[in-house]
Amino acid sequence: MPFNQKPQKFNAKINDVTIGSGDKTVTFGGDCTFPFYSFDAESENSPKIGVEISDMGLEGVSEGIKAYYEGATTMGEIAQKAAAMEGADFVALILEGGDPNGVNKSIDELIEVVKEVAAAVDCPLVVEGCKNVEKDAELLPKVAEALQGRNALILSEKEENYKAIGAAAGLAYNQIVGAESAVDINLAKQLNVVTTQLGVDAKKIVMNIGSAAAGYGYEYVVSTMDRIKGAALGQNDNMLQMPIITPVSAETWNVKEATASEKDMPEWGPQDERGIDMEVETAAADLAAGSDAVILRHPESVKTISKLIKALA
């Protein structure tokens, strides 16, 4: 019997959400098939890649990353190099120095960094908070204010602080709201519901459904993304049709495979390569499971994933 292809047609699609302003914009989402199922329908919009830089500069980054940014001394210069990376679609600034349990930089100090980066590059911007819910509730509204007119993605509001961040980013300063939940379809949906109840337009929300490095409880991430895409397309659930962005590097560069030195683990091989491997493996799996965008750090990872997307999409 000859093979008879039956395209799986959905009467629903993932929202397309554009970030950035002027002629430098990038759009997430928009597809009506499962990830890379280009045999079911033409892809509207392939997944996007962001390059992550930190307010901590090049402190603690791997050798390969350091080498790429050589010569860049200010945050502005670092941002420019990030934007110029081969395969990069946008720049993601993570304000990890704001964490009260870490360096605990002041909000004013961090806003200066945001302004410097914003002034240095005109590409689409994503700003990630410091992950502390109380600090982010104060910090991210200020970030949204500082980036007026840039149509930036603010990552992210959580269940505990969605009102402050959702209202500031989504209503007061017209940015795109990142909604972060902890690897659970119902929590993801609930956060989208309450955010839209605030008055934020559902078409201005991007989800971060939570992530993990491959091998670190990662199956939950796959099954959650899978179910979200299934509900969004198969059941036309418009509270789950927001595109998904996954910050990969913040997870993968902290696991032992990436942090153990070659001296300690000679049998594991060069440290930089292991970091790239973790980043690439995780990002590839995220994209295959349903992420519409990933955030990476290493230029090699960005190049590799960019190639993967071109080959599959």
Add this chain to the structure above:
Amino acid sequence: MLIDRIFNGNDAVYGLTVQAVDGAIAQHGADKAVGFPHTAYCLPCYYAVTGVKVKTLGEMKEALGVVKTLMTREQQLDDALMSGVATALCAEFIEALKYLDGAEPYSEPCYGHLADSIIREMGVPLVTGDIPGVAVILGSAPTAKEGVDLIKSYQAQGILVTLVGGIIDQAQELGLKMGYNVRIVPLGKEVTSVIHVVSVALRAALIFGNVTPGDAASLLTYTKDRVPAFVNAFKPVDDVILAAGAGAIKLGFPVITNEDENVEEVPGALIGCANVADFNKVSLEARNIKIKITKIDIPVAFASAFEGEIIRRKDMQVEFDGSRVDCAELVQTREMSEVEDHKITVVGPEVDEMEFGSKNSIAYVVEVAGKKMQPDFEPVIERKFHNYINCIEGVYHTGQRDMQRIRIGIEAFNAGFRIKHIGEVLYSQVKNEFDAVVDKCQVTIYTDPAECTRIRHEVAIPVFDKRDERLDSLTDESVDVYYSCILCQAFSPSHVCVVTPERLGLCGAVSWLDAKATNQLDPAGPCQVITKERPIDENLGSYEDVDEAVQKFSQGALEHVTLYSIMQDPMTSCGCFECICGIEPFSNGVVIANREYAGMTPLGMTFPEMASMTGGGVQTPGFMGHGKHFISSKKFMKAEGGIERIVWMPKELKETVAERLNKTAKELYGIDNFTDMVGDESIATDPEALVEFLTEKGHPALSMDPMM
């Protein structure tokens, strides 16, 4: 009368505005630019209401014609309120004229017009509730002190206070520190400057509510529902103020006044309040503003870290013990007028007056009122008391109802902890956690032994009895809706519990009342309403509504679920089940094993082995997870004949459920001491020996129709 006064005030203001605009045109010409500084919304109020941007004096003149059309003169309340809106728009024109040629008409301490950036900044705390409300105080208080006290009372609650008129002089006279940073904003001394706060409310609707300018209906809905503002107007309230007040009322902002002459009250909108000291309370209630409690006023710490803390006898100052003396804990629903918020009363001796190491009586009654409060929530709130009191550093609590036991440690006592602080904790926790249903709360704590006896026997026990009766009388047939529960989907993605009065969640922790309360408290949360309007088969307990709900909440993994059958589309399980029931083919019955039971069952399977067939959201006909309480339910696998099918349970479980199970068996089949016919591990764990035992006892399952 009231309506005529509003019309008069409106006419007066309109007349003045026409004069002022004509005068300005005569002086500057019709093309002269007009507008407020630092706003993208021109004349924001006029723009928000009509969708038209007024940019010149000539356009302002035309706009006055539009305003005139709002000034209808039917003797109807709504005509009066629209005239109020017209008055407000006129006030905006008059104020705008002050800003001609880049003038700065307002100086310290008055703000006048507020820039867009302030609204964007203020909008966020308004949305999060950090600014719970906006007070507009207008006129002069009877005395400066009363006025300033009122301002401070709002300030202490985090409410943004705007001031118009004589109150500004009064505040300055007493040296009150004012400014946006301390949330006290004097607008201006003329009554027309009140428009600057209206302008804030309307721009908030445009910015935060995505209201289209000119869509007056959406605009008014937004300000009414989302902008928690209210007006406090001091007497004398003249026609002009009354007309402006009518505008506020149209926006949904109630006006509270001490004016008692020539003013009729309009319920919920224009409210008389003779005593200025009561303005705060009356205003908050009228606008339904709830103040978040951020700090509990007690001398020791309060945190979940102390929840597991145990106070040993040697570390104990005093104790209260419901098993030895009369104690009780109780939540009671009251009318709004019967509860004074945050009133805490101790009746009887304080800890200081109790003997060291003594055993005492205690009874606390928490009275709550709220528009959405229902007596069904009382036990849900009460069950949290254990957790609340335990979270106090140096205090511990066990038990419930009239069997609670509390110990106050020596260190907590020395730190100043007293009985009244238990009241503070109960008050603030109930208000914080149940803010969706509790608007007001007061606590009375009895330590007087005679009073405790009275409360326990005359108040609490009758209430508990009534509640138990209500629970018993709640049947699947007597309610209109069931609830879904998907609390466990994080690890069991395709499982959905359907919770009914007679079938609680399989974890045993979510009853129908709990699910109902969860739904009310967290409407977007894990428990959603399932209607039961389209039954398919009442005996199986299958409904089209239920099927649709499980399809939706399992994201399509489940299509059909019955409530009462173990064989046909049985309800799925997450993995949290208290018990598992499995079909036992030799005896034609079922075996139940509870999680605590570690031994073998006549099915040749242990509990974990049965669990592997039952959990994970899969439907395995012949197996079903459930709560202990469900065993004695009349709906327990009703489709297959009900509890008569139970042939075996672990001894411990059998003893736990015996009383209720026997009662159900008697009611349904007239069988006495049914559990005597049910096997357990001391009788048999292999099917042949079990059948022998059942035959000897004449167990009804043996003669029933085969299950398969």
